[in-house]
Amino acid sequence: MTTKTIDLKHPGQFFIGGKWTEPSTSETFNVINCSTEEVVATVATAASSDMQRAVAAAREAFDHGPWPRMTPQERAVYLERFAERLEALNDEFARVWAIETGIVYKVAQPRIGLFISGAFRQYAAMASTFPFTEELRSVSGNLAYRIYEPVGVVGEIIPWNGPAGLMAYKTAPALLAGCTLVIKSSPEAPCSAYMFAEICEEIGLPPGVVNVVTADRDVSEELVRNPDVDKITFTGSTGAGRKIASIAGDRIARVTLELGGKSPAIILDDYDIETAAQTLGSSYFGYNTGQICHSLTRVIVPRAKHDSMVEALANIAKQIVVGDPFAPETTSGPLASGRQRETVERFVATGVAEGATLATGGKRPPGQARGFFYEPTVFGNVDNRSTIAQQEIFGPVLSVIPADDEASAIRMANDTPFGLNAAVFTNDRDRALAVARQIRSGTVGHNGPRTDFSIGFGGFKQSGIGREGGTEGLTAFMESKTVVMA
Incomplete structure (x- = not known):
């Protein structure tokens, strides 16, 4: 069994506000090859101040940046660029998945493309098919519009078992909707998020639209509590989802929870x-x-x-x-x-x-x-x-x-x-x-x-709230506004 390392360009930094930034502390997470128990990468650990910086960057990008003000078709151009780079790096994402979580490489290699680049292609196509603005008639006969607008700043909490694919099905629809993001990767499997941040830099995504940090549960909870975060999308255990829902409910933040199953x-x-x-x-x-x-x-x-x-x-x-x-x-x-x-x-x-x-x-x-x-x-x-x-x-x-x-x-x-x-x-x-x-x-x-x-995924009962994928996965990142004309 050979030693396999994971090469990241900026493992000791965070991607915040469109650039790689130094962490506020020297604490790190070791990424372990689960086949050999050897350290294959070391990444920075986000402290409270780092998470606050990431949220502030996403808030600034949403409130004052160009991203929410672009048309869906303009945002779709970036989604296509993401898809192209993800396809080019398909084998590397599969290799990282195998090292971090243990999935067999020959199983991961064909599957991961269906998820990561497939998600971005699917939502890029929706820019031309989804009715972001619908012309209707009110009950009194007035001209009316139903307009879908981005929910705002989104906090993504990514699990360790399938980080790249699950991140893609949260990120692609959120970006098409016009949201800005803070992606919180798992300490056990952070490397896919780092690779994704590198792509954000390569394709020239506007600053602050996507921010990437790795944090443990206490700092992750600060992301959920932060009033500048409009929505949390989470995949993980039902126990953790229950706590996230409780915290979000206290301030009526939106949530999508993809939780456990039996x-x-x-x-x-x-x-x-x-x-x-x-x-x-x-x-x-x-x-x-x-x-x-x-x-x-x-x-x-x-x-x-x-x-x-x-x-x-x-x-x-x-x-x-x-x-x-x-x-x-x-x-x-x-x-x-x-x-x-x-x-x-x-x-x-x-x-x-x-x-x-x-x-x-x-x-x-x-x-x-x-x-x-x-x-x-x-x-x-x-x-x-x-x-x-x-x-x-x-x-x-x-x-x-x-x-x-x-x-x-x-x-x-x-x-x-x-x-x-x-x-x-x-x-x-x-x-x-x-x-x-x-x-x-x-x-x-x-x-x-x-x-x-591609149709929709999610659960009844304690398996979660909401759906990912398909049109429901897009509307989960938008608010519906009704405008009735005189």
Whole structure:
């Protein structure tokens, strides 16, 4: 396993007001290669005064700069420039993703382009298709207009598990809307945000439109509390989202929250178990080691087919090659951090203690002394009310839950505080749609995980507030104004 470093042009600075600026303290964050546990980059840590400077720069750019006063078509020109540079740097963004979080490089390399450059292309095109100003008639017959205007200064809080793609689906629509931004990157995975800031400088984005800092939770909270920030968009845990919503609610700030999930996959009685297991096991264990909020982690099957599903998933898990994300034979990499691996270990121990059957996995792979590796793990006979069925694990752990019939499967799918994603496996398309309509979830896929940010992504219940992607992802960064003429 070779050492891989991340080369940033200005790791010891912040991007504020269109230029690289020195931090107010000498504190830093070390970025760890999760495969080797070696330091691959060191970035500056934002203190309170640094965050205040970033917010002030965004406020100045919104109140007095050219960006909000440009037409959407003029802003779209910059979005196209972003897309071009992101496409040129696609492989480097994928490499950074693999180093920071453990996703297998050959999986990251094609996917990341769909997210980062794809988001900017999609929203650039909306400059010509979205009705930013609509001519209407009031109830009394007067000429009226519905005008969409930017919400203002936006604070983006980016998670560590998929920073580049999630940042793109927040940033592209916010920029098209005319907002200015403070991007707060995660200390565990800050490098994509730094690379994005470098692009802002390269394409000549007006000063203060995008500002990038890396901070821990206390300083991040100051971003949420700052009265000069009009909206917060956050992806992360439900616990953190609950606190952000509380703080924002105190001052009636706008929020979009994309939070946790405990997503069900319902296997109906007409669907082949081996086919379902192959789809679920390969996509789950092979995509970022299960560190994805919308992962289908609860596999709900007819009771008569429970044992067959457990056996099929266990066989797939045993075939997964855990190792260096850059090795061609690897099909699943490490977890992102030692802390995350310890969390997974605690959940697995709890699952065993509460009576679930550990079919395979459940420990660190032998022979890998360094790196945050963990074996793909499958539980059977899981009670839907148990800890591992109700709480988000964020690691390579699948739970198989027996159901007595279709109605009980739907009840168990909905018996969770979350509602982010789901899937229905059946050969009957009408039946799939009928079941999907009964699941309280932001997305439901037919015969597999089928989330689509280009249409819209977000959750019911404690999985969040609002949607990202699509037209809803654009209107989330705007205010609607009604003008009625005399």
